[in-house]
Amino acid sequence: MMETYIFFALLGVGTGAMYGAFAVSLIITYRGCGVVNFATGAMAMFPTLVFVELRSTGDLVLPLVVVPSRFSLGSQISFFPALLIALTVGSLLAAVIYVLVIRPLRSSPPVTMMVATVGLALAIQGVAVKSFGNVTVRGEKILPDHVIELFGRPFPVDRLWILAAVLFLTLVVAAAYRLTRFGLATRAAFLNEKGALLLGLEPARLGFYNWVFASLVASTIGILGSSLGGVSPFSFSLFVVPALGAALAGRLRSVAVGIGAAVAIGSFEAVAVHIVSRRQVPSFLLGGFSSLVPFVVIIGALILVGRTLPNRAALTERAQVRVVLGRPKTLSWALMIFLGIVVLSSDDATIRFATIQSLFVTTLLLSIVVLTGYLGQVSLAQLSFAGFSAFMLSRFDSLVPFPFGPLLAILLTIALGTLVSVPALRVRGVQFAIVSFSIAVVFDDVLFRSPTFVGVGGLAQVERPRLFGLDLGIFGEGQFPDRRFGFIVLAGTVVCAAFVALMGSGGLGRRFLAVRSNERAAAAAGISVPRTKIIGAAFASGLAGVAGVMFAYKSVTFNGGGLDAQRGLELLALCYLGGIGSISGAVIGGLLAPSGLFIVAVLGGGSSTNQYLLTGLGLVLVAVKFPRGLAGLLSTMSNRLKVFREGGKFNEPKTPTTVGLKSSRQRSRFSYQNNFGRKP
Amino acid sequence: MALLEARGLSVRYGGLFANNSIDLECRAGQLVGLIGPNGAGKTTFIDAITGFTPVSSGEVVFDGVNLNDKAPNVRVALGLSRTFQSLELFEDLTVRDNLLVVAQRPKWHSVVTDVLWPGRDERKYHSQVRWALEMLQIESLAEAMPSDLSHGQRKLISVARSIVAKPQLVLLDEPAAGLDTAESHLLGERLRGLLAQDMSLFLIDHDMGLVLNVCDYIYVLDFGVIIAHGTPSEVRANPTVIAAYLGDSAGEAQAREGAALLSRESGSDAQSEMNQ
Structure with a gap:
């Protein structure tokens, strides 16, 4: 029995070692640039695909769009030249990203930098899908892969080789940072950027080398491990979760502890998979028992060492995205509602449907505005809460009559969102983003793919909402989508927006901003920081719950697709793109959403890959140039116009x-x- | 009766006593000062009183309530307010909003009332903010962002923020550090003005001139221990204080000279400023 567990634990060391390499890469970027890089996986994925392509067709593919990106180098390239070319492409990509994105963001708050890397991840994935197609390719065997017998079972040795390679690489990294002047300089700049500058070091240049070096580490292991499970444009992106868990366990400092934790995570995952296959867990958990492992590590690490995580010292003061509190403007609200009614009355069914989609996304983004914009807790889990609400509704609407089913679903979502926020009370900003991302992954794997939770056949269904004999559903009595349904969704969105506006114009909004700004000072101002955070989480999950109800009634039948962690990243990107600090930002984000009004009416649909790419690039641009998003840009422009008119x-x-x-x-x-x- | 009382208060960091069995009293309506050289444990004392650092032994009693197991925000609600040496302003809120946050004491029903009726009592808070800004004569800064202001102005804002909710006792952590002598003299006058508003003050600083000039009663802290206390003239004459704080009697003479110079120069300067 014990032997079986050991066997499976050993099977998992390969994946664990890959997590470890990504954890090392994350630690290097954090130490060198102060960024938690959500694009680590994507930046390793691209050179890996380049390598596989060179080896199989001999075509060199560069991360370019619009201009030609594929160049034939003749026949298949042999191993070492291919490796060299792929790593060069990866390093160049990293260098360009550093110069264009990371360097200009050095004086931004850590949260903005992290969000920009989310945009980078989306953009690189978009480019990869355009260049390689959305398929999984399996690289050839690079490492010896013969099978030995272990505890009477066949054991492929390639994973041990991966582990060895990662350990070797880690030794090189550790030596480089311990023994060289470069490592010393990096550590000095991390602790005191100003001091480093005065000593003649250049933090920006150090950051550049660290950034490229980190990408090199991840790419190398990505290529070596490509034969293990295959590689696709989206394959490494979720490796960030276990890698972050491991990096956090190493307090974003110790490479050795990081590697150890990563290998342990990989091993436990393999054991968990074995336990699931033996049906030793409740059937409820069959879907994603193994994804609980990194989640537990992340939560544990944050609870144990969360307070002592090192913060990178910054040269310049890092102001948060500005939020303007105040009374809502009646005129612009009336105008928006009027426009909404006009568009929802359209004869074109696609326009009506796109508007409903935009309204749903706007409501969801409002919850991100509250939690992330006002309170400073970067949440990647709001979509998951919406999904939870939708599935809850599909359970209750047959048991209780119409207005109570959705209400119950929303209340349960509030309860869940509040409960989940309690362990995260100690953390904020980037750390909260990590926790919420792992929550999103767990929700996706454990709940949204579990037949027990979703429903028979993995498909949930809601009944048509009826009130006093009136059909209020999307099918309604007329054409799909029914206008009456559209108006109800509009009313829901307006109520939610009014709620956020009222909240923002009084004392509660001020307390949120105070907590976001400075927790010590907030406590000295008589504010209970934990209570304020819990209130924020409860409100935000309530808004997500409303959005989930909209999603359910809009989709009628749905599964977990479209509710995964990757979409959560996209959603945060949209919110920053629109403007994280304002209600108008949520509206703009909703309009720009995939299948939303702007995309459908103005761009005429367009491919989802292009949308992906544009959202990612747009987010990066916004983070670098207009931290207040498009909404902030618009308000600055209208101010300019006003002043110009007055001749000032x-x-x-x-x-x-x-x-x-x-x-x-x-x-x-x-x-x-x-x-x-x-x-x- | 004492408003604030520390009884045998000790704070330990590892093996080091930052505060060692401190007994201290603040009476209502008084301006009490705590002086001591750098590293004497002054800020630690304020942190312990306000709940920002755990107390190892001893107790803090405020207005008859034992504060030992109360969270910082609860102590604020009881009427105990503070400033920070590093100011800790809300950098992304305007000066007015910085003060408004403090002016409103959230109650259990605030979550609901703030959303359903955000304008409730807002006028009262605004007038409180106006009052606090007037007390420190910085009304003109209300709409500015803290990051646009000078260090001296930011100091005044942090003091204004600590008094806006009209607490019973305000603990000021080095409000004069970084100010020049004229500025610190003016600050002293404004602090005396606050006493007339039914407020008590507790001041720590290492600006001898300021503390000796404005305080009613002074405690002297060195290496975490209270080495002397008394009225300004008693403390000024105390040989232990002179030895600990000024090094020797020559230092004291120097300090006296400086203080005399200070009151002559800044006094006239300040007068002309006030008349403007």
Whole structure:
């Protein structure tokens, strides 16, 4: 019995070693650039696909769009040249990303940098799908793969070779950072960027080398391991979860602990798979028992070492995305609602359906605005909560009559969202993003793929909502999608937006922002930080619950597809693209959503790959250039226009009231003089 | 009766006593000062009083309530407010919002009332904010962002934020550090002005001039131990204090000279400023 477990644990060391390489890569980027890089997997995936392509067809594929990206190098390329070319392509890609994205973001808050890497991951995946197609290719065997006998079972040795390769690479990394001046300089810059600068080191250049080096580590192991499970444009992206768990266990510092934890995660996963195959767990968990392993590691690591995680010292002050609190503008609201009614009355069924889709996404994004924009907790799990709500509705709508089924689903989602937020109370910002991403993966694997949870045949179904004999469903009495249904969804979205607006215009919104801004000061201001975070999580999951009900009634029959962690990343990208700090940002994000109004009406549909690519690139651009998103861009432009009309000279408004006045810096000097009599 | 009382308060970091069995009292309506050289344990004391660092032994009693197991925000609600040496302003809120956050004491029903009726009592909070800004004569800064302001102005904002909810006692952590002598003199006057508003103050600083000038009663801390306490004139004359804080009596003479110089110069400067 024990032998069986050991056997399966050993089977898992290969995957574990790959997690380990990604964990090492994550640690290097965090130490060197201060970024938790969600694109680690994608950046390793591309050179791996390049390598496989070179070996099988001899074509060199570059990460380019619009211009030709495929060049024939003749016949199949032999191993070492192919490896060299692939790693070069990977390093060049990393270098370009650093110069265009990471370097300009060095003075942004860590959360913005992390979100930009989410955009990068989406963009690289989009390019990969365009270049290689969305298929899984299996690389040839690179490492010896003969089978030996272990405990009376056949055991392929290639995973031991992978482990050996990763261990070797780790030794090289550890030596490089311990023994060389470069490693010392990197550590110095991590601890005190200003001091490093004064000593003549260049943190930006150090960051560059670290970034490229980290990508090289991940790509090398990606290529070596490509024969293990095959590789596709999306294959390594979820490796980030166990890798983050391992990196956190190593406190984002110790490469050795990181590797150890990663191998352990891989082993436990393999054992978990074996346990599932023996049906030793409740049938409820059959779907994704093994994905609980990295989740448990992440939660455990954050609870144990969360407070002591090192923060990278930054040279410049890092301001958060600005949120303007205040009374909602009646006119723009009336205009938006009117436009909504007009579009929903359209004779074109595709337009109506796209509008409903946009309204659903807007509601979902509102929950991200509350949790991430106002409270600063970057959540990648809101879509999962919406999915939970949708499945709950499919359970209850046959048991309780219409308005109570959805209400019950929303209440349960609030309860779940609140419960889940409790262990995350100690963490914030980037760490919260990691926790929520692992939650999204667990929801997807454990719940949304479990027949017990979803329903017979893996398909959930909701009944038509009826009230007083009136059919309120999407089929309605007329054409699909029914107009009445559209208006109900619009009303729901407006109520949710009004809720967020009211919340933002009073004391609660201020307390959210205070907690986001400075937890110590918030406590000294008499605010209970844990309670505020729980309230935020409850509100946000309530909004996600409403969105889930919309999703269910809009889809009628649905499965877990479209609710996975990858989509959660996309959703956060959309929200940042629209503007994370405002309700209008959620509306813009909803319009830009896949199959949303803008895409369907203006772009005429378009391929989903292009959308993917554009969302990713758009997010990166927004993160670098306009941290307040398109909504912020619009409001800046309208301010400029106003000042231009009034004939005033434009000064970037620091606060809503200083538009057209002296810049606040000038004013403050002025008042400084009044107050203290010191000459400016 | 004492408003705040520390009884045998000790804070230990590993083997080191940052505060060793401190007995201290703040009476209502007084400005009490705590001075001591760098590293004496002054900030640790404020952290322990306000719940930001755990107390190893001893107890903190405020207005008859034992605070030992109360969270920082609960202590604030009881009327005990503080500033930070590093200011800790809410950098992405305007000065007004910085103060408004504190002006409103959230109650159990705030979650609901704030959403259903966000304008409730807002006028009251705004007038409180106006009052606090006026007390420190920084009304003109209300709409500015903290990051656009000078260090001196940011200090005043942090003081304004600590008084906006009209607490019974305000603990000020080095409010004069980084200010020049004229500024620190003005600050002292504004602090005295707060006492008239039914508020008590507790001040730590290593600016001898400020503390000796404005405080009613002074405690001297060195290596985590209270080495002397008394009125400013008693402390000024205390030989232990002179030895610990100024090194020797020569230092004290120097300090006296400096203080005399200070009151002459900044006094006239400040007067002309006030008249403007």
